[in-house]
Amino acid sequence: MRLDDRLGRPLHDLRVSVTDRCNFRCVYCMPKEVFGHDFRFLERNELLTFEETARLVRLFLAAGVEKVRLTGGEPLVRRDLERLVELIAPMPGLRDLTLTTNGSLLAQKARPLADAGLRRVTVSLDSLDDDVFRRMNDVDFPVGRVLDGIAAAEAAGLAPIKINMVVRRGMNEESVLPMARFFAQRGHILRFIEYMDVGHSNGWRLDDVVPAERIVAMIDAEMPLEPVPANYPGEVADRWRYRDGDGEVGVIASVTQPFCRDCTRARLSAEGELYTCLFAVSGHDLRAPLRDGEGDEALAARIAAIWGARTDRYSEQRSAETAALPKVEMSRIGG
């Protein structure tokens, strides 16, 4: 089935946030001053149960979704996550099931997740320099343990592994080249992400963004690159291959080269709200009807109506005014 929104974009990907909590306080995502001890995270009964999540995922698959990504907050802090993977992995229509994680718990979790049916992982890592990394995660977490997690994912066959690096001016620009050198040799796909104005607590300024073009130029000067055609229409990363060797890198230029025209992603928050854009001001509650006993057909019609009415293209319309709007936090809907 193909479900198009008002701009002709089909519903194709679903990002499922399984928790709004995280064991990191990355400065660009959950700054400590906002997400401190008195921050009110969701209570257990506010979260969708795994069974509720799985039921919604099944309806999204029937509506045309083929790719499902589990995220958070930090998805691996949700206890027994492998149970959810087990419920989703065998569903008809599913072509890709993956997870985005900060990697901190991957050394313990990679094997059980792979056994449950997870196919791949994306690990976020902002620097190989321990000091820089600790400053960015802001909980003094050592980079070595994330590398152990990546090794465990590789050993468990969760490949190809993608590594996401958010580049923020003045914090980790110097880490771009060392990261490129390191991962080029290991066959993992490194992707650089422009720092975005998600949520309203990270104090985003355009000046802090390192444009993707500049990131590519920095790498190209030392390790010549050539462009690779997109894998499929709507791929968000621009891909580049090393001219004198295997391996590739990607850049996600959501700020300087927005790709709303091809955006086919829906996001389900941990408490069951459907967001049609990463920068949405509010979501559509699916938990209430679910818990009120609404049947599959009515729920499916609800999802179809929400997607059918979608007109979002925030990044193409970004301005000083939109950047100041009270948008949903990234830790709530998972990026």
Ligand code: SAM
């Ligand atoms: N905790 C997991 C992790 O860090 O991979 C999953 C959730 S995290 C919100 C998903 C992705 O969003 C990560 O790769 C993270 O680096 C990225 N991210 C968070 N805040 C961002 C921002 N302001 N700009 C760009 N990317 C951001």
Ligand code: SF4
């Ligand atoms: Fe946590 Fe991921 Fe946000 Fe960092 S980017 S604070 S690891 S949710």
Ligand code: SF4
């Ligand atoms: Fe999609 Fe919204 Fe991002 Fe545009 S701004 S690419 S519509 S999530």
